[in-house]
Structures are given as C-alpha cells and as structure tokens.
Amino acid sequence: MVKIYLDPGHGGSDSGASANGMHEKDIVLDIGLRIRDMLRNEYEGVEIRMSRTTDRSVTLAQRTSDANSWGADYFVSIHVNAFNGSARGYEDFIHNSLSDSSQTARYRDIMHEEITKVNDLVNRGKKKANFHVLRETRMSAILTENGFIDNAQDAAKLRDPNWLERVARGHVNGIARAFNLTRRSNSGGGGSNGGGNGNGDLYRVIVDGTQEGAYRMRQNILDAVDRNLDSANEVIIRRVD
Structure with a gap:
C-alpha cells in the first residue's frame, strides 16, 4: 500500500497569495481534492491523507508531524505563486540538501514532466529550497507552484475549473508513474x-x-x-x- 499525503497550502486565517479576486488557499484546496478523488477512484493499493479538506488553519508543524506519524511514502504540497505581476509559470521544489540523483529528485523529475505536459504554463524549471515542509518531512517531498495568481494570464487559468482539472490530472499521472500504481479494472483511464x-x-x-x-x-x-x-x-x- 502506497501512502500519499496531500498538502493544500495555507487555509483558514492564512489566505496565502491573493490577487485578481482569488485566494491561494481556495485554489490549492480545489486542486488537492481533485487529486484525492482521482487517486481513490482510479487506482488500487493507494491511501490518501490530506492536511486539510476544508478551509481551516493548519500550522506547518502540524502538517509535517501528521505526515510523519502517519508514515506517508510521499508528501505533495500544492501551492500557487505571486511576485510582481509579470512573473508567470510553473516550478517545483525539493529540499536543497538533496542531490539530483536522490530518490526524491527522481520522483520530482517524473512529477515535473507529467505536470508540465498538461498545465500550459511557462516552465520555470526544477528548483531546491529550505521550505519547512521539505525539510521536516521524513519521506520524499515535493512542493509545486502552479502559476502566479497576480499575473493576468496565469490568473485566467487559475479561475478555470477545466484547467484545475488538468493540473490535478498532471499531479495524479506523476504520482501513479513514480509509484507504479495499478489502475482499477473499472477505470477507463x-x-x-x-x-x-x-x-x-x-x-x-x-x-x-x-x-x-x-x-x-x-x-x-x-x-x-x-x-x-x-x-x-x-x-x-x-x-x-
């Protein structure tokens, strides 16, 4: 049984990035729930746990402690970005202490490939950082940044339910490929x-x-x-x- 921990960033009193009438916390929760539903309905031998399934406040320490105590095999933190209004695109992160040949990096390479196949965003590349959720998790972890909420072109995608579905699908395809998940017999794929x-x-x-x-x-x-x-x-x- 593969145990996947999904972490929609922010929530509750922490809205995350906000622009163009949208809040990061709402967008990433939508994507996270779609990923959960696809994995549950389409694949065998996978358990999913989420840091939040509603708009509630969860600290960074609570997220990583929950994933660690549950014994997750993979931690997927879902975010959207903001900067100066002109920056655009998709990027993802693993912890900066890890080599490019590490297992976490290999998982990330697969995730990056599958997500960028479908998200129709500028590819900003594969990156490393010392984010809490990457540092304090005991399992392999990735943080995805799915567009810039303060960029008009990316924001148009972020408010489109069909685009959110494609982004979720990219994450699911990456997870399924990385962990060699078995598709359910009644799943049309x-x-x-x-x-x-x-x-x-x-x-x-x-x-x-x-x-x-x-x-x-x-x-x-x-x-x-x-x-x-x-x-x-x-x-x-x-x-x-």
Missing part, C-alpha cells in the same frame, strides 16, 4: 475522465454555466457535484451523446 460508470458514457458537470469537468466514473461525477453544491446556483449533469 485517459484524459480528465475518471473511469467507468457501468455503461461507459461520458458526463459533463456544468456549474453555473461553466463546465467543471467531464467524467465516466459515477463517483467522480458525484464528487464534482459535491465540491460545488454549497457555492453554486445551478449544477447540471449532462450526458455526452
């Missing part, structure tokens, strides 16, 4: 769809007039509805002919 619903049909989930995603697995459809039920005025499930 491919693209942003989540497997089978018994008849193989594809369903679009449309939230307030915007497509949130397209899924084949019943649970993915229900999870998409659940993610948006409290905040949406209208949620439509439409079978694709």
Whole structure:
C-alpha cells in the first residue's frame, strides 16, 4: 500500500497569495481534492491523507508531524505563486540538501514532466529550497507552484475549473508513474475522465454555466457535484451523446 499525503497550502486565517479576486488557499484546496478523488477512484493499493479538506488553519508543524506519524511514502504540497505581476509559470521544489540523483529528485523529475505536459504554463524549471515542509518531512517531498495568481494570464487559468482539472490530472499521472500504481479494472483511464460508470458514457458537470469537468466514473461525477453544491446556483449533469 502506497501512502500519499496531500498538502493544500495555507487555509483558514492564512489566505496565502491573493490577487485578481482569488485566494491561494481556495485554489490549492480545489486542486488537492481533485487529486484525492482521482487517486481513490482510479487506482488500487493507494491511501490518501490530506492536511486539510476544508478551509481551516493548519500550522506547518502540524502538517509535517501528521505526515510523519502517519508514515506517508510521499508528501505533495500544492501551492500557487505571486511576485510582481509579470512573473508567470510553473516550478517545483525539493529540499536543497538533496542531490539530483536522490530518490526524491527522481520522483520530482517524473512529477515535473507529467505536470508540465498538461498545465500550459511557462516552465520555470526544477528548483531546491529550505521550505519547512521539505525539510521536516521524513519521506520524499515535493512542493509545486502552479502559476502566479497576480499575473493576468496565469490568473485566467487559475479561475478555470477545466484547467484545475488538468493540473490535478498532471499531479495524479506523476504520482501513479513514480509509484507504479495499478489502475482499477473499472477505470477507463485517459484524459480528465475518471473511469467507468457501468455503461461507459461520458458526463459533463456544468456549474453555473461553466463546465467543471467531464467524467465516466459515477463517483467522480458525484464528487464534482459535491465540491460545488454549497457555492453554486445551478449544477447540471449532462450526458455526452
């Protein structure tokens, strides 16, 4: 059993980076929940734990202590960036004490490749830093920075549910490849769809007039509805002919 710890950054009183009417804490929680749902629904032999599943405050020490005590095999911290309004793109980090030939670096190489295949962002490269969540975790750890919230071009993507789905898919593809996860027999795979619903049909989930995603697995459809039920005025499930 592979144990994956997902860490949507910030939360609660800590909004993270904020710009263009959005908060980092909300975006990364959305991505994290999508990653969780895809892994649970599509792969066997994987357990997922999250530092938070709602908008609540969690300290850095609580995040790493929880992952360490749980015995996670991989720690994935999800963030979005901000700088000066002109900086753009995707980058990821491992701890600066690690060599490029370390196991953590090899995992990161796979994650970087899979995420940049699908995120349509400027590739800012693979980097190292002394961040708490990279330093204090006992397992391999990565921190991903998925675009700049204060850049107009990146922000347009960050508010698009379909783009968030692709980013989550990139993370999932990387995790599955790095840990050689086995796909469930009823999971159709491919693209942003989540497997089978018994008849193989594809369903679009449309939230307030915007497509949130397209899924084949019943649970993915229900999870998409659940993610948006409290905040949406209208949620439509439409079978694709």
